[in-house]
Amino acid sequence: MSEQGGFTASARHRDIPEASVARLPVYLRALSGLADAGHVTVSSEGLATAAGVNSAKVRKDLSHLGSYGTRGVGYEVDELVHHISNALGLTQRWSVVLVGVGNLGHALAGYAGFASRGFRIAGLVDADPARVGERVAGLTVRSIDELAEVVTTGGVSIGVIATPAGAAQVVCDQLVAAGVTSILNFAPTVLQVPDGVELRKVDLAVELQILSFHEHRKSVSGAVGA
Template sequence: MATGRTHRPATRSRGIPEATVARLPLYLRALTALSERSVPTVSSEELAAAAGVNSAKLRKDFSYLGSYGTRGVGYDVEYLVYQISRELGLTQDWPVVIVGIGNLGAALANYGGFASRGFRVAALIDADPAMAGKPVAGIPVQHSDDLEKIIQDNGVSIGVIATPAGAAQQVCDRLVAAGVTSILNFAPTVLSVPEGVDVRKVDLSIELQILAFHEQRKAGEEAAASDGGVPAAAARSDSADQGPDGDMPAVMPA
């Protein structure tokens, strides 16, 4: 089976917008659920509702893949699963290393969704000598002193950082120097990387702050409704709250 280091998906060369790429996993998740229920076809409206987007945006996204469905029939579920999986590079074997095997890193190592989506946890790495050799999710933890050799031996191009914030940049620098070109960062800090290296940041505290914002707004709307008034936020049109691509803009802490 091909590894991530020797084969990379041609998404960018095909000119697919990043916003569309970000939605492809949502479509794939919805389609996989349909496939598991042996649903043969699905309309754009049904699939859009399952993925949480509008049908016009879905049809435009699929047009970048060259898939337009059949009028009166819809989209072939199995073919779309294959098509999106291929576009995302999930028909290949992607070896991944997880650096930082604390509570979060251990939870990620135990996540069963990696293997079913084309990712193989090739190694678990931690700086604590006491962790060396300790099995987590059936994989022995290796010391960070061997990080570069581990990456080279396993042909790793995707790294997951689950270290404390203070150690994340140093780990990132070592991963990049060893040849890793894509990083999923769970550390609560912004990483600096050279051109050609992709970083996706997962910050649970920011997501919770966004939810807190929405809860506060809903509470304000309910209070205004009980007083018989209309809050300013509710008076704005939906388009005023959306970005240029129709998505809710990110809410970042000050």
């Protein structure tokens, strides 16, 4: 009754299931490909194929954003890109600080996908004095002591940790203290963060061990079956 039109769209945002959120970036990439290939519209089936999921999932996921499809036709590619970008908050530019400029840090700093989706690297930071001053990906590596300053003056809300495991929790605490509210951890260790700080982790060793499990499973059941 007293609900405003503008609020309906906002309410949509509020509770998109995590699982759906995790797929939206994949749809976004698939849509870019489709747009490049000249597609103006795409059906849930077509997008599903491009994104490697099934069409029911696509429709359910997109329904959380609103009703932007046309029955009998599909979704307009450009429009969908726009709505997904909106939902993900990609219309604004997020600033990122990258801590740890070792092998992996170099690779991350040079990753083109950063800039292409509106993420700006506001600073590179390392604890090793020998690395401070070095130029990487067009930026000068600064001391870890300047972390708080980089975060504050750079308007940084996202921190990426690419340090050795031993340093990760300290760095994490410093990031949180400086006001960072989202952290992406590449260090092979479990981090503790206070409520309200979003933490995600990428762990190569874990991924390999999961693959190992499946390989092992195959070889065991294969031996029994043969």
